Amino acid sequence: MIWEILEAAIFPGALFILAVSLFYEWIDRKFYARLQNRVGPHLAGPFGILQPIADLIKLLSKENIVPAAADRFFFTFTPIMAPTLILLACMFLPIAGLSGLISFEGDLIVLIALLSIYTIIVYLAGEGSNNRLASIGATRAALQLIGYEIPLTLALLSAAISAGSLSVAGVLEAQIERGIWFIAGPQVIGFAIFVVAAQAEMERVPFDIPEAEQEIVAGWEVEYTGARLALFRLSKDLELFLLSGLGATVFLGGSAGPVISGLEPLLHAVYFILKSAVVLLIFSIVRAVFARLRIDQVISFSWRWLMPLAIILIILTEVLA
Amino acid sequence: MSFEIPIGPQHPIHVEPIMLRLKVEGELIVDVDVDVSYLHRGIEKGLEVRPYIQGLYLAERICGICNCAHSLCYCLNVEQLLGKEAPPRARYLRLIVEELSRMHSHLLWLGHYFHTLGFETLFMYFWRDRERVMDMLELITGNRVTTAYNTIGGVRRDLPQEAEAKLRRALDYLEERMKYYEKVVDGEPTILARTQGVGVLKSSEAISLGTVGPHLRASGIRHDVRLDDPYSGHDEVPFNVVTHDGCDCYARVKVRLGEVVESINMIRYALDHLPSGEYRLKIPPLFKAPEGESLARVEAPRGELVHYSISNGGTNPYRYKVRTPTLANIFSVVYMLKSRGDREVYIADVPPILGGIDPCICCTARVLVTDEARRKRRILTLTDLRKYSQGGRRVRG
Amino acid sequence: MKIPGYFIAEALRNLFRKRATILYPYREVDKIHVPEGLRGRIEFDREKCIGCQLCSRVCPAKAIKVVQDERGKRPVFLIYRCIYCGQCAEVCPTKAITLSRFFENVALRKEDLIVR
Ligand code: SF4
Ligand code: SF4
Numbered sequence: 001m002i003w004e005i006l007e008a009a010i011f012p013g014a015l016f017i018l019a020v021s022l023f024y025e026w027i028d029r030k031f032y033a034r035l036q037n038r039v040g041p042h043l044a045g046p047f048g049i050l051q052p053i054a055d056l057i058k059l060l061s062k063e064n065i066v067p068a069a070a071d072r073f074f075f076t077f078t079p080i081m082a083p084t085l086i087l088l089a090c091m092f093l094p095i096a097g098l099s100g101l102i103s104f105e106g107d108l109i110v111l112i113a114l115l116s117i118y119t120i121i122v123y124l125a126g127e128g129s130n131n132r133l134a135s136i137g138a139t140r141a142a143l144q145l146i147g148y149e150i151p152l153t154l155a156l157l158s159a160a161i162s163a164g165s166l167s168v169a170g171v172l173e174a175q176i177e178r179g180i181w182f183i184a185g186p187q188v189i190g191f192a193i194f195v196v197a198a199q200a201e202m203e204r205v206p207f208d209i210p211e212a213e214q215e216i217v218a219g220w221e222v223e224y225t226g227a228r229l230a231l232f233r234l235s236k237d238l239e240l241f242l243l244s245g246l247g248a249t250v251f252l253g254g255s256a257g258p259v260i261s262g263l264e265p266l267l268h269a270v271y272f273i274l275k276s277a278v279v280l281l282i283f284s285i286v287r288a289v290f291a292r293l294r295i296d297q298v299i300s301f302s303w304r305w306l307m308p309l310a311i312i313l314i315i316l317t318e319v320l321a
Numbered sequence: 322m323s324f325e326i327p328i329g330p331q332h333p334i335h336v337e338p339i340m341l342r343l344k345v346e347g348e349l350i351v352d353v354d355v356d357v358s359y360l361h362r363g364i365e366k367g368l369e370v371r372p373y374i375q376g377l378y379l380a381e382r383i384c385g386i387c388n389c390a391h392s393l394c395y396c397l398n399v400e401q402l403l404g405k406e407a408p409p410r411a412r413y414l415r416l417i418v419e420e421l422s423r424m425h426s427h428l429l430w431l432g433h434y435f436h437t438l439g440f441e442t443l444f445m446y447f448w449r450d451r452e453r454v455m456d457m458l459e460l461i462t463g464n465r466v467t468t469a470y471n472t473i474g475g476v477r478r479d480l481p482q483e484a485e486a487k488l489r490r491a492l493d494y495l496e497e498r499m500k501y502y503e504k505v506v507d508g509e510p511t512i513l514a515r516t517q518g519v520g521v522l523k524s525s526e527a528i529s530l531g532t533v534g535p536h537l538r539a540s541g542i543r544h545d546v547r548l549d550d551p552y553s554g555h556d557e558v559p560f561n562v563v564t565h566d567g568c569d570c571y572a573r574v575k576v577r578l579g580e581v582v583e584s585i586n587m588i589r590y591a592l593d594h595l596p597s598g599e600y601r602l603k604i605p606p607l608f609k610a611p612e613g614e615s616l617a618r619v620e621a622p623r624g625e626l627v628h629y630s631i632s633n634g635g636t637n638p639y640r641y642k643v644r645t646p647t648l649a650n651i652f653s654v655v656y657m658l659k660s661r662g663d664r665e666v667y668i669a670d671v672p673p674i675l676g677g678i679d680p681c682i683c684c685t686a687r688v689l690v691t692d693e694a695r696r697k698r699r700i701l702t703l704t705d706l707r708k709y710s711q712g713g714r715r716v717r718g
Numbered sequence: 719m720k721i722p723g724y725f726i727a728e729a730l731r732n733l734f735r736k737r738a739t740i741l742y743p744y745r746e747v748d749k750i751h752v753p754e755g756l757r758g759r760i761e762f763d764r765e766k767c768i769g770c771q772l773c774s775r776v777c778p779a780k781a782i783k784v785v786q787d788e789r790g791k792r793p794v795f796l797i798y799r800c801i802y803c804g805q806c807a808e809v810c811p812t813k814a815i816t817l818s819r820f821f822e823n824v825a826l827r828k829e830d831l832i833v834r
Contacts, residue, residue, distance in 0.1 A: 295669065297514055
């Protein structure tokens, strides 16, 4: 029992995930900066590696302002819910082993559902702050959900169909059994769809429409300050971790790899981190090379291109399977 | 259901305070109201109480980015009052520095424009390349931004020895970069999606709304003060007026990219044919200008800039008037931002459209009266201002 | 249809280029390139000054105060008002004023920003 609690709390549980996701934020920022011929964070710690933590601490120490017009309940409830949900979703990922801390048949569906609930939390956070810009941002977030959620689900499902299992661990196992990653096959289309949809889920360029700085300032999070903003920032980092981890697990064979007995959890974790870092770098490149689309363009893009592609993929998988 | 959202006076896309009150229905904009009166600095009055030589530096500070155009326009104006003309070498040097500052302004604009589209990487690249221009400006004039190069009767320093070679190297680099950026703009569909067909302003509309500069040229009109009224060696240095028939934001990007290339060629030509001789006239620093009035026009990076002055024979101008290009262009923004007919304008189109005119608000500010006690604000109309100027009557808010 | 991502090649190429930023003022302070002829902090040579006050009359920022010392009238430069236009150096008949290349005019006390 104690062992399990420790696992959930420290390794490969909450603490480990938090640390790695802050580290991922640093990778993302540094790599993005290098793509832009800049330095990136360089002050806190060696090569600025502690910058995300420093930012978090700074935000936590700032004043907490609750606007008079805001809905107090949503204003407090959503910032706590957002990182919790994502952290819960991270527990499904097989990190230090071949199955996640929580694992059952059908957990892939639960994971996708959690991601959608997260968007709803975002919507509530925006509407709850009772600001005109925030409510536009919240509406955009909800609208965007219509665009990317189904392709994302279909992309993950086609991998699941191909593996013949609806659990994350099952998908991973199928890849180990066949000795080949899903990306080396028709699922590469699924990976492409996944990258695009994940970018939309994380609200990053070219889909950072709900918080488009130049249009609606910060969108749904415009009213949040101090600790609340810190929690939202943290949930963004966790989301980055979750989605790059999910991509690595489903398409790149996740934590699987040659192991030396005795060191299994550690080696699995290393494989997981390395592979998800690759996905992360792909996310960063995508962020760097596009202009932001308009909300109507996103919807029409995803229904005109992503959806048919995803459906074709599903059919292809069914035929091949 | 429609509601109002404020864009400004503090907003990430605004570098300077301007207020756009958008009435939106969902994402669609149905009505716009612009308020540019946040930054009235009283510069025209300031110019009237300063000797000409001090006014030069104040005029330069009307706008930081087009400071060269402002100081050049001021100098041309005062030279006209004095009945003098800058020597040929000075005219060429002025042209070189003016074109450099046009390049710097356009590169800044291009970077900022892609920033407003959320394309941060291009933003960084443009600003990185702009550093080359800034270095050249610093080398030639002694300062990166506020050049203080033009002076009444010429320019303040000669071209430094090592400048020419360095300048040519920088120009080669920039030309190559510009060619690449043209390809990026044409080749990246997300940029095209955000700019093509956005903020359409047809030629006839552009004329009737009185737009100027690259904004007008992007509507397909061949208008350029450098061509129509050559003021500083532009009749000798050949150049093309870059126009584009797109009439949209894409055309505005293309025109500015093209103008940077044009500027590069102009500077090259000017360097090749730089006349020798004096680079400034000997004019005492503190002088009296003869009675009269004069008007000078300059093609600033943002469009036609007009300085007008009346002298009553004293050491300061009696009246000084500046018409900046943004003021001429701001009306078209209001027009473009409204959805009408089949032209739908989304909230997301505000940054590209407003950014498209290259707004420089601080030179645009007009008069607004705020009554603190009664908490009322009122913008003075033309009639009010006329009454005020004639009768000296106090205007109440 | 054009394929999105035209820019990827250039972005990746930049990964291996030297960064364009200079870590000023943290490190690399000496990497800042200051050209000859930059208009920076004013340097004043009392020996050359003849007290004509021309500099104070042309200064657009009213940054030059004229005071009396044992040798007569002389200017005092308030750097915190100076806009580095160089007009004073230009008009000075004896070239007593020069603008140095020193540009880091930051101080905690106002007195440090006065050149006598
Ligand atoms: S440089 Fe210009 S502002 Fe500074 S003291 Fe001299 S004249 Fe005045
Ligand atoms: S202009 Fe030169 S000589 Fe005259 S007061 Fe100023 S510093 Fe002295």
